[in-house]
Amino acid sequence: MPAYDYLCDACGSRFERRQKMSDSVIETCPACSGHVRRLVSGGAGAITKGSSHFEAPRSCGSGACCAQGSPCGDGICCNN
Secondary structure: OEEEEEEEEEOOOOOEEOOOOOOOOOOOOOOOOEEEEEOOOOOOOOOOOOOOOOOOOOOOOHHOOOOOOOOOOOHHHHHH
């Protein structure tokens, strides 16, 4: 269920509500009963679980194996 941010035009109160996408837009402020606007949000970031290709390169320890840019024993060049 997405979370929506609202801003009250009357008192400046800002609040968040979790709503179904099919729920109607909130129109009144819970603090002062003034008119509220739903704000545009940046959205959620991607969440990954487990290992992925975004891992930082691991070092082999010696650096000599990568002198010419060739991969270490685990296939990852430690000079990257």
